[in-house]
Amino acid sequence: MKNQELSKIFFEMADYLEIEGVDFKPYAYRKVALSLDNWKEDVGEIYRSKGIKGLQEIPGVGEGIAKAIEEYLKSGKIKSLEELKKKLPLKVDELLRVESLGPKKIKVLYRELGVKDLKDLGKAAKAHKISPLFGFGEKTEQNILQGLEFLKRSKGRFLLGDIMPTVKIIEESLRARKEIKEVSVAGSVRRQKETIGDIDILVVSENPKKTADFFVSLPEVEKIWAEGSTKCSVRLKAGFDVDLRMVKRESFGSALQYFTGSKEHNISTRKIAIEKGLKLSEYGVFEGNPSTGSGRARQIAGATEEDVYKAIGLSFVAPEMREDDGEIQAVLNGSLPVLIKQKDIKGDLHCHTVASDGKDSIEEMVRSAMDLGYEYVGISDHTKFLGVTNGLDEKEILKQHKKIEELNAKFKKQNLKFRVLHGCEADIMLDGSLNAKDEILEKLDYVIASVHSGMKMEKKKMTARIIKAIKNRNVDIFGHPTGRLIGKRDEYQMDFDKILEVAKENGTILEINSSPLRLDLNGFNIRRAKTHGLKMIINTDSHNKEQLNLMEYGIGQAHRGWAEKADIINTLSVEKLLEFFK
């Protein structure tokens, strides 16, 4: 699939052209880069079957870019990019990641000091060669050094699951204040992106000074970057930055819409406003344009997000869907999905116990599941083959089975409407067989099959291996299907579309694993699976009772993947669920 390669190339082109001072073309290249990144058909395939004309059907691809794609497919290179690189032999993408550096400054640094990459930049800054440059100064030099340090320390992004607990604590402390009337987290956290750069929190305060003082003195705060009556910026001890923004009540909705993003979604909504003769900014929706002499702009919406969307002729779009990836089109043609809600979830079927690598007993897991208001919980410890892992062998599974039967009998006697289901997480071996015998698997309520070894297998072999496993009639759920670990390990090499097809034929359910390290399937793949007509299940893969709470992250991805209640099977009652597995 050349789509991602080409996407990267066009982003690079945009960066170089911006440094060259070219107007508007960077915008066009970025647009097509985003478009290609999300395009599901392989560009190479499109070109082979439909040629240049076919390429131009992709949004953002016109004559010029279609030719560039053709050139890349044929030669593996794009001449104009090679020329740009020759002219400016810079590591543009890495330099642009430094806070306070943009294309113009990068160009000056290269021309005057020969700075080509982060290493050169660090040397130049430490030697104080940057501050004397025209347009630069002491402060800029310091900012560059700080930016470099931040990049080194954090690589710029944090896992959603790592920052969420702290964000919630801060949100709650703000919510408890009397002078604060509204509180909401915005930004990529609100959109449930799997990694986060920094945090934006919006409030409406009747006493901004008091709120600011309170915020910067929170125990979580390590360092104060700025304190004012509209914005406070701090670095938390946990390592990431939080901006608190204080906005007027009448602008809270538009500010929330603006700060939630994504940038691309905002650009689209603002364009729609313009088409209707309106102006949308973080202050509200306005009609009348002072510059054309028709008097003062009049605010017609802004207090709530609902009003803002309504004023520009749209309806409310869930934050997780605001990626400018068809959501506005969906609003306009009335096909916006009704997203699954957390309270639709009736149980969690991926739970480990002390029997394999978990920390808590079945009883403890069950108790926590009951506390969450679930109607059932599924115990799914690892299985084992030849005693290699710490999984359960045949005898141990049967023993566990008996224990679960007893528990269910006890609940029935107590008139408790709660069911413990017995499943397992079987390993998909290198040849696609499972590490547990079919006679055992048959006895269980359900079986999750997952890959835990041989993850670097070559694409064809891996595809065949997985297909063999999901064709096993005892397999109900394909666990953490792509195997990626965010920021650490890529997805398995596999023909995922083919696997989705086979899963559809065999009624295999795909897991949405809620572990913040995995989020697998992620939003993008959830949408892909949904398009294939597949059913999914949101599980936590809990290894202790606290982890049952991770469900919210799976829900977040489900929202990003436009999943509805009907797409997710652990919204079913236990009777319907078991029927489904059968």
Add this chain to the structure above:
DNA sequence: GCCGTTTTCGGCCCGACTGTTTTCAGTCG
């Protein structure tokens, strides 16, 4: 370079802040 319910030319989101200037360009979100 792309695009069109103000269409085949003339636009391309919007506002604030920062650090550098002495009125503003560059950067950010």
